[in-house]
Amino acid sequence: MDTTRRQFIISAAAAGLMAKAGVAGPALRTGRLVKGRKINIACVGCGGKGADDVRQFSGENIVALCDVDIARASQAFLSHPKAKLFRDWREMLAAMDAEIDAVVVSTPDHMHFPIALRAIEMGKHVYVQKPLTHTVKEARLLLEAARRHGVATQMGNQGHSNESTRLFKEMLDAGAIGDVGEVTIWTNRPVWPQDKEPPKGGMAVPETLDWNLWLGVAPWRPYDRAYAPFDWRGWWDYGSGAIGDMGCHTIDAAFWALDLRAPESVSAEVVGGNAFSCPKGSIVTYKFPARGKRPPVTLKWYDGCCKPERPAFLPEGEKMSASGQVFVGTKGFIFCPGDYCDSARLYPESLRATFVQPPKTLPRIANGHYQNWLDAIRGVVDAPCSNFEHAAPLTEIALLGAVAVRSRSSFRWDAASLKCDNPAAQRFISKAYRMF
Numbered sequence: 369m370d371t372t373r374r375q376f377i378i379s380a381a382a383a384g385l386m387a388k389a390g391v392a393g394p395a396l397r398t399g400r401l402v403k404g405r406k407i408n409i410a411c412v413g414c415g416g417k418g419a420d421d422v423r424q425f426s427g428e429n430i431v432a433l434c435d436v437d438i439a440r441a442s443q444a445f446l447s448h449p450k451a452k453l454f455r456d457w458r459e460m461l462a463a464m465d466a467e468i469d470a471v472v473v474s475t476p477d478h479m480h481f482p483i484a485l486r487a488i489e490m491g492k493h494v495y496v497q498k499p500l501t502h503t504v505k506e507a508r509l510l511l512e513a514a515r516r517h518g519v520a521t522q523m524g525n526q527g528h529s530n531e532s533t534r535l536f537k538e539m540l541d542a543g544a545i546g547d548v549g550e551v552t553i554w555t556n557r558p559v560w561p562q563d564k565e566p567p568k569g570g571m572a573v574p575e576t577l578d579w580n581l582w583l584g585v586a587p588w589r590p591y592d593r594a595y596a597p598f599d600w601r602g603w604w605d606y607g608s609g610a611i612g613d614m615g616c617h618t619i620d621a622a623f624w625a626l627d628l629r630a631p632e633s634v635s636a637e638v639v640g641g642n643a644f645s646c647p648k649g650s651i652v653t654y655k656f657p658a659r660g661k662r663p664p665v666t667l668k669w670y671d672g673c674c675k676p677e678r679p680a681f682l683p684e685g686e687k688m689s690a691s692g693q694v695f696v697g698t699k700g701f702i703f704c705p706g707d708y709c710d711s712a713r714l715y716p717e718s719l720r721a722t723f724v725q726p727p728k729t730l731p732r733i734a735n736g737h738y739q740n741w742l743d744a745i746r747g748v749v750d751a752p753c754s755n756f757e758h759a760a761p762l763t764e765i766a767l768l769g770a771v772a773v774r775s776r777s778s779f780r781w782d783a784a785s786l787k788c789d790n791p792a793a794q795r796f797i798s799k800a801y802r803m804f
């Protein structure tokens with residue numbers, strides 16, 4: 369085994385052992401602030417959303433680009449002729465350690481953790497696409513690693529930086545609808561194939577793609593177009609279905625504004641799907657305990673063919689959006705038609721007529737989510753707004769929903785020990801890793 373591979377396996381095992389012992393470790397502060405020059409950024413996964421991520425950071429120094437498929441990454445590769453190009457992120461990090469300040473991870477979900485963990489342990493600042501990780505345990509380990517190394521972290525749930533998310537939280541904090549005890553969130557996802565049998569034969573691997581590297585830590589399986597690009601979301605080995613894909617966007621406002629933290633129980637009703645493929649639709653029910661004076665919250669999630677009932681308070685003529693959120697409080701309701709809380713509307717009408725939006729008290733995010741991470745690397749802000757202290761517990765919530773869907777079960781959750789009271793669910797809290 370070469371040194372780079374051995375290093376990764378050793379560090380993953382060390383992180384696991386530390387978590388088991390409940391040891392977060394001393395803050396090493398290996399993430400250095402970058403002042404007076406451009407930030408040297410390496411991007412892993414440069415096609416799909418990665419192409420946009422590379423573009424967003426193009427004002428800095430893009431020193432290295434890594435993708436397992438040179439065709440999918442060609443646009444990013446061609447527009448950064450000075451960047452060194454790699455297929456294997458382990459080789460990139462080992463070869464360019466001294467030149468890299470920060471790493472952007474935009475691969476499919478199953479590879480976020482190994483890449484981000486290695487980068488953090490090398491003292492690199494990281495921007496990691498949502499969901500932060502593929503398993504709940506990985507989210508916990510990544511948060512602990514980020515704490516140990518004092519790097520600037522940001523998850524790619526860009527809606528968290530929106531002005532509307534801040535206005536929404538200020539509205540709830542001001543008691544616009546009183547105490548909130550129920551939240552309903554629905555999404556038009558999946559917009560990719562789910563509820564499928566895994567392909568049998570496999571196809572010829574495209575010449576531009578290194579399939580072994582794409583699979584990475586996932587179990588070996590012959591290549592098929594049914595998996596990559598993009599459609600990996602619908603297969604449990606690589607993605608987490610609709611709730612894994614959208615949960616970190618659409619549960620974010622409720623999580624933040626209601627200060628939710630870990631649920632005490634999660635249950636799922638599931639239509640279709642199998643051990644490999646995510647289902648046609650699901651309903652997930654989370655029960656969150658009371659927090660201080662705030663009452664317990666029941667959050668219901670709907671995706672695919674499972675749709676919530678139209679809220680009785682919506683006036684005739686008001687369209688029920690394809691994706692949206694409803695908050696039920698002791699004084700009224702909020703309806704948000706969309707993935708974020710832009711255009712949040714108060715009901716009944718009488719409440720809207722009298723409610724006065726409170727003064728802006730939350731910090732605003734100057735120049736958006738990407739710049740917010742760069743600002744933290746420069747020391748202009750203390751921490752990015754969706755740093756892993758926020759992003760990891762949010763990801764845990766989304767992925768606990770995926771665990772309930774995948775195991776088709778209900779469980780009580782002990783966040784401190786990462787334990788479900790149901791073995792069928794517990795097996796999906798973590799996963800095994802293939803050596804590749």
Ligand SMILES: NC(=O)c1ccc[n+]([C@@H]2O[C@H](COP(=O)([O-])OP(=O)(O)OC[C@H]3O[C@@H](n4cnc5c(N)ncnc54)[C@H](O)[C@@H]3O)[C@@H](O)[C@H]2O)c1
Pocket residue numbers: 412413414415416417418434435436437440441455457474475476477479497498499524525526581582584596597598599613
């Ligand atoms: N924040 C958002 O709004 C948003 C939107 C879309 C996707 N995403 C996230 O972005 C990530 C990528 O999704 P996508 O839709 O772009 O997927 P995709 O399959 O379209 O693209 C993934 C890219 O990563 C490359 N890749 C795969 N494995 C790699 C590896 N081990 N090393 C280097 N490169 C690798 C692929 O070749 C491809 O270029 C996912 O985590 C997804 O959830 C976020």
